[in-house]
Amino acid sequence: MSCKLVRRHLGAFVDGELDPATQIEFERHLEACPGCQEHLAFEGSFRMQTRDSVGRVQAPEHLWERTLRRLDEIDQAKAEHASWVEVRPMRWRHAWPIAAAAAAILIIGGVVGLPKRSDYQSAGMLQDVVNLHTQALPSDVQGEAPGEVVRYFQGKTPFPVRPAQFEEPSVKLVGARYITVGTRPAAALYYIHNGRRITLLVFQSPDIVRNAQRTHVGGREVYYHDVGGNVVTIRQHGGLSYAFFGDLDRPMLFQLAANARVAY
Template sequence: MSCKMTHSLLPLYFDGELDQIASREFELHLDTCQECQEAISGLESARTQLRDRAVRFNAPDALREKIRSQLESSSRPIRQGSTTRTWMALAASWLIVFLVGGGMNSLWHRHTGQVQTQNQFARDLLASHWRALVATSPVDVVSTDRHTVKPWFAGKTSESPTVNDFAAQGFPLVGGRIDYVGNVRVPTLVYRHGKHLIDVFVFSQPLSEATTDGARTQGYAIRTTELNGEYAAVVTDMDDAELGKFMRLLAGAP
């Protein structure tokens, strides 16, 4: 891994957002690169200073007094005649709070887990695309012939993806490679449009995780579509108009 590549991945590594493979590659480079070690140390120092100098506020006296008054009023004795009704009402309200709170807590954790999974999915896609951009070659098999690229995946991934060439429409096939998204080996088709590289990650299962569809990160977009019974995630820095053309070609290909 070169310094040029680590500079673009350094913020992701520092925040713990790289996948396992990219993190290992980054750390191998870090062991031998003084410049990158100093960059990491600088980020750590900045984070420590921000945390130690964080602005903190004390509660105003008026708020303290209001809370104290409410606590004192709640601790006053309850009239004997209304004790049973009061405690029954309190018990019912506590039960409602417990049930609603428990349900909300469960929904919150479920939602948080889904968001984390979605974010990791997107990070894996972007990290793979960025690695390809700075690599010596963005493909493992170089060919504009789909009949050469498709058989190359046989035995290397669980399924050989559908391969089409859109050179006539301005999106020529460059070749293919294998990436890891999570712990899954994913066949990746590579296209080019002008100076823009387009990665098409092909999956056998629906991409229910890819809810980042339509978002852009540092200028790079992720789009998803079906590809002749398979499911594809596309990553590129093309503008939305050109990307839309490519997505229509990809979705309509036989």
């Protein structure tokens, strides 16, 4: 699969619109291609930031009338000073959708402010966490034995991967998968809790907690982000980020993040 093909259809990949077989081919290419990883991170974060920004900004109604009047004046001035060779470009009034799009970009940039690069990265990584869980991609290694998972990730990630352990006996490790979060190699650990899925991503990135909210549960510091009405809880330890997402209610996700034993 070529970089050109992957980058052309990154939007469908981010939106989860690819069929499972194509999805897997995309992931394999992205795992091995840093350039496409950067395009993926930008695509996901740009979509998320644009949705959030546009939802908060509304142009005043009189702006459109003023804009159209001014564009008509420009057309009239051009007509009066036109040379004998007649050129008929698209009239500004008829091109108002294009102008509207440009105005929207200027409004968003001027009123809301464009996010910094680290904000883009953080937003993209959070969306990766949610997408991975939602798509329920298959495990590369299956089973409840943590040792098998540890061995599988040796040489694949620049950090040792040790599955988190939980106080709740009903939380069971069922598999793991190598992925990328943004452009960073990561371990996706799959758990089951009373029949409900939990995804834990382990990776190196201090940016994931940028602008995150913070609380303490059971004496432990837990960061969290709200992503599209869902919550992603995060623990940090030893330079690693542990991001939790699952088919659980908010209190349970906070409790699992706080109780997870990530150092042993």
